[in-house]
Amino acid sequence: MRNEKPLSELVRLRRATDSFAAEPISAGDLEEILRAGLEAPSSYNLQPWRFVVVRDLQQRRKLRAAAMDQQKVEEAPVVIVACGDTLGWREDLAEVIRLGQEHGIGGDAWAQRKRKNVTADLGSHPNISMWVAKQTMIAATTMMWMAEALGYDTGPMEGFDEEEVRMVLGIPRHVRVLFLLAIGRLRGEDGKYPGRVSRARTVFAECYGQPFQFVK
Numbered sequence: 633m634r635n636e637k638p639l640s641e642l643v644r645l646r647r648a649t650d651s652f653a654a655e656p657i658s659a660g661d662l663e664e665i666l667r668a669g670l671e672a673p674s675s676y677n678l679q680p681w682r683f684v685v686v687r688d689l690q691q692r693r694k695l696r697a698a699a700m701d702q703q704k705v706e707e708a709p710v711v712i713v714a715c716g717d718t719l720g721w722r723e724d725l726a727e728v729i730r731l732g733q734e735h736g737i738g739g740d741a742w743a744q745r746k747r748k749n750v751t752a753d754l755g756s757h758p759n760i761s762m763w764v765a766k767q768t769m770i771a772a773t774t775m776m777w778m779a780e781a782l783g784y785d786t787g788p789m790e791g792f793d794e795e796e797v798r799m800v801l802g803i804p805r806h807v808r809v810l811f812l813l814a815i816g817r818l819r820g821e822d823g824k825y826p827g828r829v830s831r832a833r834t835v836f837a838e839c840y841g842q843p844f845q846f847v848k
């Protein structure tokens with residue numbers, strides 16, 4: 633039995649890793665990390681996320697240059713570039729409906745309703761970039777936790793130039809580049825816990841601004 637770390641422990645101990653050793657990630661573990669992310673929930677199950685897995689050293693070097701020269705982008709054996717396809721839902725809707733039917737979610741009436749609702753909602757969405765970002769970040773975060781559970785260290789990043797990353801990886805214009813996740817093994821000492829702002833500022837009960845009473 634593999635010894636996965638429990639989520640409660642990871643939540644307590646995970647740190648954003650700044651420097652990675654050259655040690656590679658096994659192909660099996662990388663696949664498990666990716667598969668975990670692909671099981672994330674998404675609005676209408678439309679899965680607008682797209683991931684570019686960057687392992688090649690030359691590509692990592694170019695990506696580093698597009699990511700504010702952050703050394704961890706070159707050091708980590710794997711960098712997952714999380715993107716959101718703003719137009720993909722139009723192509724994927726039929727397949728998502730077919731899958732739902734195949735899995736017994738609903739019949740023809742359900743399919744018709746779903747087609748109508750999705751088209752009405754996303755066809756005139758006021759901020760489709762925000763919509764793809766919501767879905768994609770859940771999938772990318774799931775990958776982060778799975779990597780940590782398998783004993784790897786992770787470095788989440790938004791410090792990059794979107795256009796430059798697009799150029800390096802050949803990402804089309806309608807696909808937003810949202811997030812980079814470096815995965816590997818920590819080099820040196822883990823970063824220190826930087827603390828969190830008061831919960832009174834971030835968690836409310838019943839209404840915004842009304843304090844939530846934490847027992848502990």
Ligand SMILES: Cc1cc2nc3c(=O)[nH]c(=O)nc-3n(C[C@H](O)[C@H](O)[C@H](O)COP(=O)(O)O)c2cc1C
Pocket residue numbers: 646647648702788789790791792811823824825826
């Ligand atoms: C969306 C996102 C973007 C981030 N971007 C960067 C980044 O570009 N460079 C970096 O060094 N750290 C980045 N971080 C790491 C944060 O600085 C770090 O998570 C935060 O200071 C809290 O530290 P902790 O993760 O160790 O608890 C990012 C984290 C998140 C979630």
